[in-house]
Amino acid sequence: MTAPEGFEIELDDELWSEEDDDRTAETLAWLRRKRRAHRRQQGRDLAVLLYCVLLAGIGYGSGLVVHFLRELENGADYRHFGADLRLALPALFTTLTAALAVLAARDALWRGPVVLPGPTVGWLLAQPVRRGAVLRPWFRLSAGLSLLPGLLLGVAGAVVLRVTGLASIGAALLAALPAALCLPLLAVCLGMAVERRPELTRAVRRWTAPAVLVLGALVAQTVLAANGHRARPLEWVELWSGPWGWAAQPWVRATGGSVPGWPVAVALLVAATAAALVQAYRDAALVPSAQLRGRAATATTVSSVMWSMELRAAKLAMLEAGGGQPTRKIRLAPPRGRLGRYLVVVWRDLLTLLRTPGRLGRAAVWAAAAAAIAGLGVDLGGERRVVGLVVGLLCGYFAVGVLAEPARLETDDVRRAAWSPFRFRTLMLHHGVVPAVLGALLGLLAAVPFAVAGSPWPLLLMPLCALPFTGAALFGACRGPARTQLLFLGGGSPVGGPGPFIFLAWYAAGPLIAVGGLTLALNGPLAHGMTAAAAAQTALVAALLTASLLLMTTWSADKLIRH
Numbered sequence: 001m002t003a004p005e006g007f008e009i010e011l012d013d014e015l016w017s018e019e020d021d022d023r024t025a026e027t028l029a030w031l032r033r034k035r036r037a038h039r040r041q042q043g044r045d046l047a048v049l050l051y052c053v054l055l056a057g058i059g060y061g062s063g064l065v066v067h068f069l070r071e072l073e074n075g076a077d078y079r080h081f082g083a084d085l086r087l088a089l090p091a092l093f094t095t096l097t098a099a100l101a102v103l104a105a106r107d108a109l110w111r112g113p114v115v116l117p118g119p120t121v122g123w124l125l126a127q128p129v130r131r132g133a134v135l136r137p138w139f140r141l142s143a144g145l146s147l148l149p150g151l152l153l154g155v156a157g158a159v160v161l162r163v164t165g166l167a168s169i170g171a172a173l174l175a176a177l178p179a180a181l182c183l184p185l186l187a188v189c190l191g192m193a194v195e196r197r198p199e200l201t202r203a204v205r206r207w208t209a210p211a212v213l214v215l216g217a218l219v220a221q222t223v224l225a226a227n228g229h230r231a232r233p234l235e236w237v238e239l240w241s242g243p244w245g246w247a248a249q250p251w252v253r254a255t256g257g258s259v260p261g262w263p264v265a266v267a268l269l270v271a272a273t274a275a276a277l278v279q280a281y282r283d284a285a286l287v288p289s290a291q292l293r294g295r296a297a298t299a300t301t302v303s304s305v306m307w308s309m310e311l312r313a314a315k316l317a318m319l320e321a322g323g324g325q326p327t328r329k330i331r332l333a334p335p336r337g338r339l340g341r342y343l344v345v346v347w348r349d350l351l352t353l354l355r356t357p358g359r360l361g362r363a364a365v366w367a368a369a370a371a372a373i374a375g376l377g378v379d380l381g382g383e384r385r386v387v388g389l390v391v392g393l394l395c396g397y398f399a400v401g402v403l404a405e406p407a408r409l410e411t412d413d414v415r416r417a418a419w420s421p422f423r424f425r426t427l428m429l430h431h432g433v434v435p436a437v438l439g440a441l442l443g444l445l446a447a448v449p450f451a452v453a454g455s456p457w458p459l460l461l462m463p464l465c466a467l468p469f470t471g472a473a474l475f476g477a478c479r480g481p482a483r484t485q486l487l488f489l490g491g492g493s494p495v496g497g498p499g500p501f502i503f504l505a506w507y508a509a510g511p512l513i514a515v516g517g518l519t520l521a522l523n524g525p526l527a528h529g530m531t532a533a534a535a536a537q538t539a540l541v542a543a544l545l546t547a548s549l550l551l552m553t554t555w556s557a558d559k560l561i562r563h
């Protein structure tokens with residue numbers, strides 16, 4: 001093919017290159033000019049939010065700080081906690097670090113360190129710009145922000161060591177510095193690896209349940225170590241097997257423990273953090289666009305529903321972005337005969353539980369935590385007994401609430417109830433059979449150690465608690481959309497209006513009634529010794545609470561279906 005007369009074709013070896021078509025600098029400069037007013041408004045909004053948080057922290061937290069300082073001034077001695085803390089420190093530090101790693105990995109399933117706004121993903125990345133120049137600033141921002149809570153927790157840990165008499169404040173701060181700087185950055189790097197590689201997201205979903213079991217074992221090791229039953233070979237492995245142990249060695253050294261190679265452990269921790277940061281910085285520019293679009297949409301949904309107090313919608317959005325819960329293909333013969341119609345809801349709930357065994361595992365973990373915390377509170381006595389009892393009962397409610405997930409799925413969209421042969425209120429009551437029965441069985445299993453130790457009453461009382469907890473979970477499922485107008489009820493006062501407390505009372509009415517009623521019924525007998533009359537009284541209170549909450553559930557279900 002020849003060129004027309006008068007025209008010449010000049011062929012270059014390089015017709016196009018990324019450098020010639022790179023418009024990164026011009027594009028980002030144009031965006032900075034256009035966003036200048038928006039950034040100023042964002043800065044004002046952030047300043048107002050920080051001011052409100054600071055004001056609330058000073059108003060509600062200063063009293064605790066003043067009380068603590070006054071006790072120190074009056075000669076309060078916390079040194080008796082020091083010996084237990086010194087014994088439990090290796091296992092405790094490993095537990096906290098492992099929990100941080102699990103949280104960072106789970107967070108990266110739906111968010112991660114690099115989360116761009118939707119317009120940036122949809123428009124800016126489609127332009128001829130370098131991806132690294134757009135994505136890496138978000139990684140640097142996440143890494144920088146992670147240092148703030150790390151440093152605050154490090155200072156808090158140093159204060160604990162000083163108050164308990166384990167170390168001077170200077171030595172404690174120096175011991176806390178490596179962990180406060182390196183562990184948050186390692187958590188961000190772990191999240192970056194999960195966000196960058198889809199195969200790691202599948203591994204995180206698969207290994208979350210075993211990781212929770214490992215955390216439970218570490219908690220048990222911590223409690224045993226605090227009571228003098230240390231596993232020194234296991235502690236040695238934990239201190240040298242990874243960053244969780246390397247960061248703990250300066251703390252052990254500061255409290256008088258023997259860790260001869262702790263400078264080497266600090267050097268290993270710093271080197272591992274530096275290597276992880278280099279790799280994460282490379283990965284930040286390589287996150288697939290599909291991942292970025294999905295995370296941007298999920299982050300927008302979660303932020304919008306969080307501002308409207310719809311925590312359930314936020315949880316569903318995060319679960320959907322994380323790939324949902326792993327399920328198994330398990331078949332269960334449906335009920336037949338005359339009773340088949342009345343057992344169909346129970347059959348569906350059991351089949352759902354068998355296909356998602358992670359729920360039963362989480363319920364068992366919450367039940368074990370409830371028994372351990374309540375038992376610890378009873379052993380400590382005094383005000384700590386009430387605190388331990390309340391926290392233990394809350395954990396028991398969470399255990400039953402996990403089992404009541406089918407009821408919540410039913411109320412997420414009431415049109416799903418079209419399959420049921422029952423009225424909606426009756427359907428919700430049928431959904432309470434499985435959590436009540438399984439919750440009672442978990443309570444019975446959790447009470448076995450107390451019975452072996454010579455306290456048989458938990459064998460009766462702990463299964464009874466499952467009934468009001470089931471009623472509270474069903475009422476929470478039928479609560480309906482958040483009534484944010486309750487936040488603005490009541491008149492103003494120098495300390496604020498009662499609206500937030502009214503909203504909280506409405507939002508958490510189920511657990512407040514169940515936990516509050518059971519606390520009042522159990523606190524006295526546990527303080528003065530459980531008797532048959534006290535156990536009968538507690539059973540009566542549990543029955544009344546259950547009946548009241550089920551009546552509230554039927555009323556809420558009728559109201560929900562009308563709307």
